[in-house]
Amino acid sequence: MRKLVLRVFDYSLDGIIAEEDTQFFDFCRALPDDPGLEAWHRESLAVAGLHIMGRRTYEGMAQFFTSADASDHPYAAIMNAAPKAVFSNTLASADWPNTTVIRGDTAEQIGRLKQESSGDIVAHGGVSFMRSLVRLGLADEYNLTIFPYVAGTGPSLFAEASDAQPLELVSCSGFGNGMVGLIYRRSATPPG
Numbered sequence: 001m002r003k004l005v006l007r008v009f010d011y012s013l014d015g016i017i018a019e020e021d022t023q024f025f026d027f028c029r030a031l032p033d034d035p036g037l038e039a040w041h042r043e044s045l046a047v048a049g050l051h052i053m054g055r056r057t058y059e060g061m062a063q064f065f066t067s068a069d070a071s072d073h074p075y076a077a078i079m080n081a082a083p084k085a086v087f088s089n090t091l092a093s094a095d096w097p098n099t100t101v102i103r104g105d106t107a108e109q110i111g112r113l114k115q116e117s118s119g120d121i122v123a124h125g126g127v128s129f130m131r132s133l134v135r136l137g138l139a140d141e142y143n144l145t146i147f148p149y150v151a152g153t154g155p156s157l158f159a160e161a162s163d164a165q166p167l168e169l170v171s172c173s174g175f176g177n178g179m180v181g182l183i184y185r186r187s188a189t190p191p192g
Helices: 023-030 035-046 055-066 076-081 106-115 127-135
Strands: 004-012 048-054 084-087 099-102 120-124 141-147 167-174 180-186
Touching: 004 023, 004 035, 004 127, 023 141, 035 048, 035 076, 035 141, 048 055, 048 127, 055 076, 055 084, 084 106, 106 120, 106 127, 120 127
Parallel strands: 004 120, 004 141, 048 084, 048 120, 084 099
Antiparallel strands: 141 180, 167 180
């Protein structure tokens, strides 16, 4: 059975997800790129067997990546070629190549997807979609890119977590621009 990986890119030291039109989001976009960080992201994106997202994230990513190529963006070729699924009960169709629309109960559909094919299922934000995956206890692994920033206020990934979730550190990578990449997986050993 394949695992579901929540990929959270714009994440502050105090656990806030950056949203557009905030100082934190502006800080994230202004921080210089780092070749090591780009390689780290490319690797995590390339090993995915399926990329999933909610409707709003799909619309933004589809618009951006379909007009970008490898020379414009380091992840464009990977994302344009990869199998993708958008979770939406309102979207009529998906025009981004290799994308299907998934309707119905999120937990049931994720369970079905985990049984199909191979390669990780990588979930991309929106805040509400990511929170729903956490609330339903569906995430097997968290791939977090921590920015050197304390946001103070804003949406927390774990604000709606239903249960305690002991985690094991898989890897920790530091980058020249001050960012840190963390990968945690659900602990196989229950607490206590």
